[in-house]
Amino acid sequence: MLTRLYRISLLLLLAIPVYAQNSNSVTPEIIADLIPDLTPKLAPRLALGLTPGLTPEISITKQNLINSSCQSIANKLSSVSFQECIARNLSPSQHQTTKQHHLLIKEYPPIISRRQPQAKILLLGGIHGDEYSSVTIMFKWMKILDKYHSGLFHWKVAPLVNPDGLLQKKSQRINANGIDLNRNFPNNGDAQASLQYWKSRAYSDPRRYPGTQPASEIETRWIIELINEFKPDAIVAVHAPFGIVDYDGPTPPPNRLGPLYLKLLGTYPGSLGNYAGLQQNIPVVTIELPYAGIMPNEKEVGRIWVDMVRWLRNNIPENKTNTATAQTQSAQRKKTNHSK
Numbered sequence: 001m002l003t004r005l006y007r008i009s010l011l012l013l014l015a016i017p018v019y020a021q022n023s024n025s026v027t028p029e030i031i032a033d034l035i036p037d038l039t040p041k042l043a044p045r046l047a048l049g050l051t052p053g054l055t056p057e058i059s060i061t062k063q064n065l066i067n068s069s070c071q072s073i074a075n076k077l078s079s080v081s082f083q084e085c086i087a088r089n090l091s092p093s094q095h096q097t098t099k100q101h102h103l104l105i106k107e108y109p110p111i112i113s114r115r116q117p118q119a120k121i122l123l124l125g126g127i128h129g130d131e132y133s134s135v136t137i138m139f140k141w142m143k144i145l146d147k148y149h150s151g152l153f154h155w156k157v158a159p160l161v162n163p164d165g166l167l168q169k170k171s172q173r174i175n176a177n178g179i180d181l182n183r184n185f186p187n188n189g190d191a192q193a194s195l196q197y198w199k200s201r202a203y204s205d206p207r208r209y210p211g212t213q214p215a216s217e218i219e220t221r222w223i224i225e226l227i228n229e230f231k232p233d234a235i236v237a238v239h240a241p242f243g244i245v246d247y248d249g250p251t252p253p254p255n256r257l258g259p260l261y262l263k264l265l266g267t268y269p270g271s272l273g274n275y276a277g278l279q280q281n282i283p284v285v286t287i288e289l290p291y292a293g294i295m296p297n298e299k300e301v302g303r304i305w306v307d308m309v310r311w312l313r314n315n316i317p318e319n320k321t322n323t324a325t326a327q328t329q330s331a332q333r334k335k336t337n338h339s340k
Contacts, residue, residue: 098176101163111151119233129165134238183210185275194270243290248277254311258303
């Protein structure tokens with residue numbers, strides 16, 4: 001059975017060509033007749049070629065892209081409904097994946113009338129397509145931000161970095177080109193470091209294949225672009241299923257986020273933690289949820305969020321008094337190996 005929103009989108013596709021030929025052809029009355037359960041305020045907006053709740057400059061095509069993306073996500077994840085996805089008001093980036101999925105982003109900008117933001121934070125989910133919970137928790141946290149965004153931080157949220165990995169019949173860690181995105185970041189100019197590590201230390205595991213060159217993938221380049229343009233003071237990336245908190249960067253790490261305790265797993269060529277945390281000195285918190293296919297309960301989701309925001313508030317931007325200790329920890333981590 002067609003949903004109401006889908007019927008609206010279908011109507012728009014039919015109505016726009018007629019409207020282009022004759023501006024008097026599509027009226028609020030015609031639309032209301034075709035979809036009788038529309039509110040009186042909604043029909044005039046559709047007659048003008050506008051989508052519900054959006055300003056005139058946002059095109060119908062753009063909203064159709066979001067509708068399609070949200071439907072695909074909802075079809076895959078029982079914990080994220082179509083309505084919940086639409087309500088988050090995501091925007092498609094200019095980047096499309098190999099399978100033509102648009103990479104989605106949501107910004108929570110500064111509220112200058114209240115305060116200057118303390119820092120800029122980038123949240124990333126779904127880097128590995130088979131870690132469902134890492135995507136779902138992003139939608140839960142965006143719902144919190146939609147209600148309680150105070151302007152303390154300037155946020156950007158990318159809930160699904162690897163849609164090609166997630167949105168297929170059998171979800172997979174790697175993207176459509178068979179590349180592990182968390183092995184595909186640059187390595188201080190060493191183009192072969194990730195591949196050599198994969199062969200010698202990762203036993204050529206196909207699930208962790210870094211590709212022949214760093215940043216070969218659209219998704220990786222998009223994250224690099226976000227980092228370069230947004231210039232986050234900290235990055236939080238969510239994975240599963242180790243059930244711990246990992247960390248790379250110059251500041252002291254969080255010892256605990258909700259039920260998850262700090263356990264430094266080490267680092268390796270091509271990872272986001274290596275690229276941003278060690279090479280660029282951007283604190284990178286990696287939250288490893290306990291299960292890839294089972295979400296933490298609502299209370300735990302809230303506790304992780306509250307503890308994370310508290311740590312960010314107390315440590316980001318970097319507390320200079322802790323620099324020496326943090327740099328020592330960072331140097332020690334470069335000597336270890338990471339299995340994520």
